[in-house]
Amino acid sequence: KAGVTQTPRYLIKTRGQQVTLSCSPISGHRSVSWYQQTPGQGLQFLFEYFSETQRNKGNFPGRFSGRQFSNSRSEMNVSTLELGDSALYLCASSLGLAGGRVYNEQFFGPGTRLTVL
């Protein structure tokens, strides 16, 4: 079974631009979560999508948004990029079963390395 894929793997942008990152979950997984990882802050939860609906949200400004399509693929968008947005953006997929969703194992993709100049 193919793992979680993320595209692109590397991205360089300048301040003020916007960026869209893509995540394809493992086949059959309906939940996709996004995380930001930086050396100083570690892994921080951005949001979770399940069946095209945002089910959970972290403490990030509105410049960070996402969506999920009917095939469970997800995109994350960051508008008006700031230098501090430079990070590794990871997505993780899981079955997202309603009854035990908090216990579902998450499978991470390789991440997209975003550099903002």
Added chain:
Amino acid sequence: KNQVEQSPQSLIILEGKNCTLQCNYTVSPFSNLRWYKQDTGRGPVSLTIMTFSENTKSNGRYTATLDADTKQSSLHITASQLSDSASYICGQADSWGKLQFGAGTQVVVTP
């Protein structure tokens, strides 16, 4: 303030030796505690997931323990191998499914 704290920040161990990593959490209400291994340039890989009713869980040479009273967890690596060199991240989920992670412990195994 991060509600999941890990120690040490980094450690170097000799191949074949054991080591223990610590994780203290304060996120409430508690649902489950997870340990991940992250190799350089790759996404984290799940090692163990424990609910509050589980004290110990093993995955090969990795053994995680959980003390729900003191809100502490540890990850013990037995007979370390060079391939164990990685960052080990502790994460805690609350009952709504939100995960919070520690900053990680960087482990370097030397020959």
